Amino acid sequence: MFRTVLFKIALGAWFTLWAPLLIVALPSRWLSRKFIVWDAWGVLWVARIVAGIKYKIHNFPFEIGDRRLEIGKKESKTATSKLHQSPISNLESRIIASKHMSILEVAVLVSHVPNAFFIIKRELMWIPVYGWSFARMGLQPVDRARGATNMRKLTADVAAKIANGMNLIIFPEGTRGTPGQPIQLKRGLLFLAEQLNLPIQPVGNDCGKFWPKHGAMHPGTANIYFEPPLPPNASLDEIAAAISRHSA
Secondary structure: OHHHHHHHHHHHHHHHHHHHHHHHHOOOHHHHHHHHHHHHHHHHHHHHHHHOEEEEEEOOOOOOOOOOOOOOHHHHHHHHHOHHHOOOOOOOOOEEEEOOOOHHHHHHHHHHOOOEEEEEEHHHHHOOOHHHHHHHHOOEEEOHHHHHHHHHHHHHHHHHHHHOOOEEEEOOOOOOOOOOOOOOOOOHHHHHHHHHOOOEEEEEEOHHHOOOOOOOOOOEEEEEEEOOOEOOOOOHHHHHHHHHOOOO
């Protein structure tokens, strides 16, 4: 428990130290994105140094060029060694649908997927400094209370971002889960995939075993698996099965 308390203090300090930099970056969308990505790298560094949590990416489908992990060279080699096994071209758009159990997979996806943007609850945009930066870098808010009207606007906004070269990441369960919990996906993922005619790339992980929603942190190596893509008309059961394949 001492490790967990120390980690939370260190993480809180890291977020606090970055806040003034994020304010400085707000006038620039590019700089806001850069600073959030660097902030995510810092989260991974704090998790590794203080909590003993490493990570490994499997079947990473994007070209990362000369970008290498500053933290944990083994993880970087694992990611790059799988690049040419990807069934998707780096130039093809897709919806990345990930299992969500902790901040760990969020930090990994933000720092590794180029030009990533998430669909997030609009309430997160109201967080001082960080919420402003999320909005500035292009994250997409969703108002769940507005139903079909919101989905039409959401689809148009997402389509515009993808057309500008951004990569959509969505957590289709809508909230963080816990290890062993059955996956229950929201139908909004199917609506977006069909409307935008984009393949769905499931991503499973076991991050909740090491960085749980509640309770103590556990040292070890978390695994993030990019599964083979599914067609836009895949069923929720097919997507859930793919996400679950390597999830805790």
